[in-house]
Amino acid sequence: MTAPTTDKSSRLAINKAGGKMVADYWDRIFTARERGEKVVWYNGSAVNPIFQAAGMAWCHGEAFSARLAAQHLEGPAQLAGQEYGYVGELCSYARTHLGCAVLSRKRATGSANGTGMVGLPEQAELAGRLPTPDLFVNAYAGCSTGQQWDDISFRVFGKEVPIFNVSMPFMWSNRPGEGYMVGEEWERSSRYVAEQLRELTTVLESITGRPFDWDAYRQNMAYLKQASELRQEAMRLCRLTPAPATFWDWIASVAHINFLPASQELVDFFAAVKAEIEQRVADGVGAIADERYRVYFDGFMNWNHLGLLAKKFARYDVAVVAGRYTHHAFWQEPQLIDPEDPLLGHAQNNLLCPMNHSTKTIERLVLRDCEYYGVDGIVFHSTRTCRAFTNPQRLVAKAAQEKRGLATMFFEGDIADASYYKDEVLDSRLTAMLETIDVRRARA
Amino acid sequence: MPVGTGSTVGALDALADVAARPEAYAAQWKARTGGRVVGILPMNFPREIAHAAGVLPVLLQESREPDTMGRHLLAEFYCGFTRNLADSAAKGALDYCDGFFVADHCTQLLGAVDVVRAEAPGSPVFLGQLPPSLTDEWARGEARSMMRTFVDEMARFAGVPVGDAALSRSIALSNDNRTLLRELFAARRAGNAALSSPQLQAVVKSGMVMDLAEHTELLRQVIQGLADLPRDNRVRLHLSGHLCHAPRPELLAAIEECGAIVVDDDLFTGTRWFSTDVAEDGDPVEALACWYLERDRTAPCPTRVKHETDWEDTLVEAVEASGAEGVIVLMVRFCEPHMLYYPELRKRLNERGIPHLLLETEHEGLPVETVQTRVEALLERIRRTAPVEVSR
Numbered sequence: 001m002t003a004p005t006t007d008k009s010s011r012l013a014i015n016k017a018g019g020k021m022v023a024d025y026w027d028r029i030f031t032a033r034e035r036g037e038k039v040v041w042y043n044g045s046a047v048n049p050i051f052q053a054a055g056m057a058w059c060h061g062e063a064f065s066a067r068l069a070a071q072h073l074e075g076p077a078q079l080a081g082q083e084y085g086y087v088g089e090l091c092s093y094a095r096t097h098l099g100c101a102v103l104s105r106k107r108a109t110g111s112a113n114g115t116g117m118v119g120l121p122e123q124a125e126l127a128g129r130l131p132t133p134d135l136f137v138n139a140y141a142g143c144s145t146g147q148q149w150d151d152i153s154f155r156v157f158g159k160e161v162p163i164f165n166v167s168m169p170f171m172w173s174n175r176p177g178e179g180y181m182v183g184e185e186w187e188r189s190s191r192y193v194a195e196q197l198r199e200l201t202t203v204l205e206s207i208t209g210r211p212f213d214w215d216a217y218r219q220n221m222a223y224l225k226q227a228s229e230l231r232q233e234a235m236r237l238c239r240l241t242p243a244p245a246t247f248w249d250w251i252a253s254v255a256h257i258n259f260l261p262a263s264q265e266l267v268d269f270f271a272a273v274k275a276e277i278e279q280r281v282a283d284g285v286g287a288i289a290d291e292r293y294r295v296y297f298d299g300f301m302n303w304n305h306l307g308l309l310a311k312k313f314a315r316y317d318v319a320v321v322a323g324r325y326t327h328h329a330f331w332q333e334p335q336l337i338d339p340e341d342p343l344l345g346h347a348q349n350n351l352l353c354p355m356n357h358s359t360k361t362i363e364r365l366v367l368r369d370c371e372y373y374g375v376d377g378i379v380f381h382s383t384r385t386c387r388a389f390t391n392p393q394r395l396v397a398k399a400a401q402e403k404r405g406l407a408t409m410f411f412e413g414d415i416a417d418a419s420y421y422k423d424e425v426l427d428s429r430l431t432a433m434l435e436t437i438d439v440r441r442a443r444a
Numbered sequence: 445m446p447v448g449t450g451s452t453v454g455a456l457d458a459l460a461d462v463a464a465r466p467e468a469y470a471a472q473w474k475a476r477t478g479g480r481v482v483g484i485l486p487m488n489f490p491r492e493i494a495h496a497a498g499v500l501p502v503l504l505q506e507s508r509e510p511d512t513m514g515r516h517l518l519a520e521f522y523c524g525f526t527r528n529l530a531d532s533a534a535k536g537a538l539d540y541c542d543g544f545f546v547a548d549h550c551t552q553l554l555g556a557v558d559v560v561r562a563e564a565p566g567s568p569v570f571l572g573q574l575p576p577s578l579t580d581e582w583a584r585g586e587a588r589s590m591m592r593t594f595v596d597e598m599a600r601f602a603g604v605p606v607g608d609a610a611l612s613r614s615i616a617l618s619n620d621n622r623t624l625l626r627e628l629f630a631a632r633r634a635g636n637a638a639l640s641s642p643q644l645q646a647v648v649k650s651g652m653v654m655d656l657a658e659h660t661e662l663l664r665q666v667i668q669g670l671a672d673l674p675r676d677n678r679v680r681l682h683l684s685g686h687l688c689h690a691p692r693p694e695l696l697a698a699i700e701e702c703g704a705i706v707v708d709d710d711l712f713t714g715t716r717w718f719s720t721d722v723a724e725d726g727d728p729v730e731a732l733a734c735w736y737l738e739r740d741r742t743a744p745c746p747t748r749v750k751h752e753t754d755w756e757d758t759l760v761e762a763v764e765a766s767g768a769e770g771v772i773v774l775m776v777r778f779c780e781p782h783m784l785y786y787p788e789l790r791k792r793l794n795e796r797g798i799p800h801l802l803l804e805t806e807h808e809g810l811p812v813e814t815v816q817t818r819v820e821a822l823l824e825r826i827r828r829t830a831p832v833e834v835s836r
Contacts, residue, residue: 084787085786085787085790085791086783086784086786086787087775087783087786087804089521089777089778089783090780090783090784091780094784138749142551143551144549144550144551144576144747144780144781145551145780145781145784147576147577147749148746148747148749148780148781148784148785149784151749151751151784152784152785152788154751155754155788159751163751165577165580165749167575167576167577167580167586169573170549170554170571170573172554172571174570174571174572192586195582196582199581358554358558358561359558359561359562360561382519384521385521387519387521387522387551387552387555387778387780388551390519390521390555391551391552391554391555391558392555392558393519394516394517394518394519395517395558395559395562
């Protein structure tokens with residue numbers, strides 16, 4: 001089989017407007033100081049509705065690293081991190097963000113000439129745009145590195161910026177009856193995280209000097225619940241053949257559901273996403289030109305190669321219809337949110353991070369998705385510097401083959417370090433998997 | 445030069461044998477006592493709880509076998525210890541364990557433990573998470589609650605109640621053991637070169653595996669007859685890092701063969717292991733919780749979040765106390781907490797003008813020639829900058 005070369009992908013038109021919303025958000029972050037806003041740097045779960053209610057500007061570290069990688073601007077930050085001493089096998093989100101922290105700190109302390117490896121123009125571009133923080137908040141579920149990363153950011157800034165940590169228990173399920181949203185572990189962990197989020201509001205009061213606005217918080221959570229419901233309904237439409245949207249479309253709106261301000265604009269955006277998908281269904285239009293294969297994507301996003309991957313899979317007539325990263329994160333259980341008393345449902349959605357479950361649970365969720373979306377196989381993105389996402393992959397692949405007879409393949413890449421991606425390896429493995437699917441169909 | 449009396453040598457040989465073949469010791473212990481063995485995962489599960497239940501806690505060690513069957517169960521970019529753990533589980537090499545207890549939340553470790561649970565479906569695998577952020581208001585209560593859970597789970601596993609009196613006895617015994625280990629390492633710090641780094645590692649590693657009383661008795665024999673052998677003029681080094689498991693003894697030997705002598709360390713299979721005692725008065729469960737929270741003060745660990753303590757401070761203090769002339773940072777390849785923290789160590793060592801070298805280790809492959817070339821370069825740098833005595 002030779003690799004086809006034409007672009008057969010047809011991404012949702014709404015993504016363009018969505019891109020502008022994200023760009024506007026970052027512009028507001030970059031100018032937060034000019035408006036006299038306090039700035040919080042945070043990592044991990046979506047605690048941003050609380051920051052929004054407190055009237056702060058919030059900068060999600062992973063999101064900033066992802067954005068740099070998607071724009072191919074990650075190089076200088078990673079170089080600054082390398083110069084500071086971070087080893088290349090370290091989480092590339094953390095490395096990129098810490099590189100920004102190093103540059104930002106140098107600039108804030110007037111020592112921008114301190115780095116020899118990163119040119120001054122690149123330093124100005126990066127460090128000048130990310131405002132230094134007034135507070136760090138860490139709320140990392142399912143990844144010990146995430147928690148340690150903010151402790152190091154705190155140290156890079158000379159321990160001068162306060163830090164608050166939300167500890168998220170890993171959902172291991174020690175006993176029968178414990179699992180996804182059930183059991184004593186789930187109940188106890190939910191209450192534990194909710195109490196920490198409540199404590200966070202008092203910390204924010206001390207930072208902003210204002211009482212926490214609980215009404216604003218309830219309103220934010222109501223918006224998020226609506227937005228998430230629309231997103232979930234739209235996702236479920238992709239069960240149809242041809243799939244009206246793909247994993248790559250959902251990737252394009254991760255930023256919106258994950259950290260853009262909760263607002264009517266956000267609700268309207270996801271209503272528009274759903275409407276466009278419904279129109280495609282009505283018109284019989286697919287997200288790729290000739291859908292012959294349907295696969296599930298398990299792995300963190302490879303932000304350096306979003307466009308390339310979307311086009312590549314489409315060229316092979318492969319509709320990537322769902323994925324663990326897009327479908328098991330970001331307020332994916334909106335029914336848990338009570339807008340009148342949202343803390344518990346907020347905590348629970350934070351706990352349901354797709355890296356925060358044991359393999360037993362992830363296997364169940366992934367295989368359930370595969371059945372629902374009617375896929376022929378699973379593509380595993382073995383995400384080089386993200387062990388948390390990679391953890392269950394080999395066992396899930398084994399279960400998918402043995403229990404569901406699904407074809408599986410692995411390709412190596414990374415979240416924000418382009419050097420780990422090998423295009424030819426993906427081509428040859430994808431070709432082999434599709435041939436396997438063809439053979440199975442022929443025998444059926 | 446002999447390291448000590450015949451009984452010292454005999455005890456050292458016995459400890460070295462256990463360190464080299466922990467699973468053989470565990471099997472022999474089971475046959476001898478009819479008891480149960482629990483595999484515990486590094487670095488924070490308190491062995492005292494298992495001991496109090498009459499169970500042998502074996503802190504799982506990296507095997508010397510090359511990884512084969514487990515290679516397809518965890519990705520190749522995991523640390524050597526976790527990959528080897530997965531491999532051992534796949535080969536059935538952990539079958540001597542009747543169950544497993546984990547108190548740590550390291551992402552890579554969780555991946556390996558998930559493989560253990562999949563490969564040993566008949567053995568209970570209990571994960572209880574001690575709060576990793578140690579200075580939170582609620583950390584003490586959470587730590588206490590989790591220690592209580594561990595005690596209850598261990599009692600369930602062992603099929604016997606675990607009372608406070610038994611816990612207190614185990615704590616006292618464990619403290620005795622730590623005291624003796626500290627004595628041995630203090631002698632090295634003070635200049636006694638009777639034991640090499642690989643020998644000291646075997647002393648510690650065997651203690652992670654053996655019955656406490658038995659190990660303590662052998663330790664006493666080692667100490668009682670230990671020779672007082674003043675160190676010579678080799679370059680004095682401090683070894684730092686290598687969390688969760690032991691560096692290969694061959695690596696330690698290779699470093700010392702270059703003309704260096706290790707005078708202190710903060711390795712997990714070294715001073716980190718016995719840094720902190722558990723209080724013997726009061727509620728033993730509370731004491732274990734305090735031990736966990738306080739350990740980071742005596743031996744700051746990059747896997748924990750504690751803003752008041754700094755590993756770089758204790759490292760520099762230790763270097764000054766022992767008179768070490770340089771530091772070798774031993775980093776387990778892919779160990780993320782260590783990768784994250786390393787620049788802070790590097791920065792402080794540079795500020796203090798302390799020469800240092802970073803060496804990464806893997807489960808398989810020890811490039812001795814490369815290691816020795818790099819260590820020799822470090823030693824040469826130290827020798828060049830050392831003050832020269834001028835005779836008049």
